């Protein structure tokens with residue numbers, strides 16, 4: 001099967017499941033599909049840095065959490081009608097998703113710019129450790145940030161709104177998340193083939209070559225890292241909205257690890273990798289998690305099998321091209 | 327002699343106690359092939375690294391087309407017109423031959439920031455890339471993955487990517503390395519032709535190729551240039567024969 005078909009089939013499956021659930025009146029399944037879509041979006045962001053850029057970031061939970069807190073902070077001010085004071089300015093909170101998304105994207109992109117600018121001066125294991133360290137900084141900051149719930153996190157009473165939709169209806173919120181995921185995957189797919197993706201991919205494989213043709217691997221990778229962080233941040237805002245809750249757990253290193261696991265399960269650098277990884281993850285979490293507390297051990301076993309026997313993840317298995325990207 | 331395209335003065339580089347370059351000076355004139363020869367570990371690749379901006383020298387200057395580029399990084403020097411090939415091929419192995427060449431054209435045009443339109447729909451870049459591939463004889467393999475190429479084809483691709491930059495000077499580190507007799511002959515013919523496009527600073531171990539191609543030769547031994555001259559002068563130079571050619575001359 002060609003990679004394009006795998007991608008389309010995965011998207012079709014994600015779309016069909018909640019539509020079936022709607023007909024069968026199984027709202028919880030719609031929520032599961034929404035969760036999968038949002039995690040897939042977060043992992044698609046990571047996949048741009050990790051897969052296409054070759055940047056193993058163990059700090060992407062920072063962007064996920066920043067997006068989550070952007071939503072939590074704006075919405076909590078809106079629901080208490082207390083304006084947010086930013087130094088000399090006072091701005092009102094908001095329950096509007098488009099505004100929240102823009103803030104989430106801007107804040108996580110800014111954080112990614114700062115973290116990336118410093119981390120990309122290192123490579124390999126050092127890069128992993130320094131991104132982990134930055135992630136932990138944000139985690140500990142959030143746990144001690146009393147104004148916004150500290151360790152307990154922050155609850156939102158009503159889901160935020162989107163013009164023209166009733167986001168409280170599960171299928172409508174799913175549709176919104178699915179559309180955003182589709183856009184992100186489309187962007188990633190275009191980017192891989194565009195000059196930027198070509199240069200970024202070359203910077204991963206042969207940085208000396210990229211320099212020798214007059215391009216800066218550092219700048220290419222920094223741009224990829226910022227784009228990656230922004231997409232993961234947007235996913236964070238949606239995730240918090242799905243749960244109507246944000247807490248430091250979204251910023252934990254376990255969250256970063258989980259995103260990496262999703263990408264590896266599905267297929268590093270493969271367009272549909274994050275989606276398939278997230279789908280499998282949510283399904284396992286639901287079925288195995290209901291049967292045993294130790295479902296993570298099963299997930300670990302699957303991950304081990306994939307890493308050992310299927311280097312291109314599930315997408316690689318399906319396309320029969322574990323060693324090359326489509 | 328005409329104003330040199332590339333002019334190196336007093337380059338010195340130490341790795342701890344080891345002096346890899348000691349006060350190296352040389353020029354590359356328009357239209358010439360200036361070969362740098364020397365035994366293993368003489369400091370040839372280190373010299374190239376300093377010329378191209380990947381290794382910072384401890385002392386000395388590099389001028390390209392009359393401009394001092396010593397403070398510039400490798401990317402800036404490439405944009406200024408210095409095209410390098412590597413002793414060990416540095417190519418994106420998972421990409422196709424055409425993609426590697428297009429990357430050169432994209433770099434030369436300074437246009438890597440496009441996120442939406444496919445690189446292979448950039449007609450100018452693809453035309454530049456295809457012309458370079460045709461020039462080195464790789465046009466039949468444009469769609470092959472670099473990982474599937476033979477060693478010799480990768481050496482050709484290295485030259486093709488350098489060509490896409492339309493450079494002011496080529497700097498080549500052992501382009502014949504690992505080529506068979508046929509491959510060497512082909513590469514020799516190619517370089518003899520390329521020097522009319524831009525002069526070549528050529529590091530090479532293959533003496534037949536060097537003697538066939540070089541307009542001038544500099545001999546590097548333990549980081550020092552012990553002689554510079556025409557092929558005939560270098561062949562006749564006693565010190566060179568003792569230090570280097572003595573092995574097989």
Ligand SMILES: Nc1ncnc2c1ncn2[C@@H]1O[C@H](COP(=O)(O)OP(=O)(O)OP(=O)(O)O)[C@@H](O)[C@H]1O
Nearest residue numbers: 341344346364365366367368369370371372373413
């Ligand atoms: N980064 C480095 N750190 C320490 N020593 C180095 C470094 N790079 C090169 N050297 C040493 O400097 C000397 C010159 O190396 P260089 O690679 O320039 O030689 P070369 O003339 O290109 O050799 P060859 O013909 O084998 O390619 C060698 O002794 C090498 O071991």
Ligand SMILES: [Mg+2]
Nearest residue numbers: 370371372413
């Ligand atoms: Mg060398």
